[in-house]
Amino acid sequence: MIVPNGPGEQAQTISPGEASSHIPAPPNDADRTYVTMMIVHHQQALSMTSLVPTRAANGTVKGIASRIEDSQKPEIGAMEQWQKQFGASGASKHDHSTMPGMATAAQLDALKNASGGAFDRMFLELMIVHHEGAVKMATDLLGAGQNVLVEEMANDVISTQTDEIQRMRDLLPQV
Template identity: 55%
Template sequence: MKDFRRSSGGTARTVTHIRAAQEVLALTARLVPLRQLPPRHLPFRRGLVALGALTAAALLLSSCDGDGPDPGARADRGPAVVAPGRPGEPARTLSPGEAVKEAGNDSPNSADFRYARMMIAHHEQAVVLTSLVPDRASSATVKALSARIAAGQRPEIGAMQGWLTNNGGDGREEAHDHSTMPGMATEAQLERLRAAEGEAFDALFLRLMITHHQGAVTMAAEALSDGNNVQIEEMATDVIAQQTVEIDRMRSLLD
């Protein structure tokens, strides 16, 4: 009877470890979305995939040692996991338990909040730029492109405001000079755009919006590098993918 109880306990622990391994792999899939990322971020994302796989393997291997006399010691005995550092940071060696906690922690940090607050203001200026198009542009293609930009960025503003509300942010970037954000048009540039019409307006609008989009891509890349929250990562990834396509389209219209 004693051996049967030990076997039953070992089986239960094995099932628990298998389930934990499955959860780690599922979490890794969520943390590493199958979307286009800038090349400089791919090593970090691939490292997270490897971290998830190694952690799952460690849990499964530890389940095979389920009948030892000291369950607490067994929990710390699995293979060490090397966690990749973010760009510019060294890798770290974690125990299987530490690796699970590391993979599951996506609490927002200051970079996440900064990105959401600043990108709201950045998107709001893009909406202002597009609002000038209907009455001033001569190109139907520019008008259609502008409408798509506005239609894409308005919901993103709402999503970031909602994220801030859900995570305890107030949506304001206090005492921050928005003109210093990458790609922001100056007031003088806005005045020139308001005064322009026809083809001159089209060309100036495209140049300003290309610069504006490039700034947004820069900010999104910084969020991917420095942030920690999965939702912010997904929003930043979307910005990079969408606005890179729009930059290419606007450049083609200027050629």
């Protein structure tokens, strides 16, 4: 079996018998910070998607928002479970408004007050930036974190949200 080590370190090859005794690297500050920040980041995305059913006009926008909800709710649950498992605090001294891709209060208010095609366009524009921020945070974590579970979560964010960004960009000219 091949077992990953920390960033920049050579992976180990171990026998199946050794696998049960192999303990992955404990989380570091980058892992803890990423998980805490990504929970808040995902929560804002869910706040935005919660507006879609009553304000969006475009069916594809509604479908994208539904997929975002369907993926990010369980991801929040997994990250909160990770925090419990590793004794990581859910509290953070970080100013969440400075996280990459976070919509401002004014942008969220404008989104809440929009409807129809104007809502669809604003939602897509804000969510593209939001997802780009999440991809940046996840990419940054891969160079700084060391916990394999957090790296797997970050890789999933990169893969899923990069695909969603492209779908939303493709849809923008149609709304």
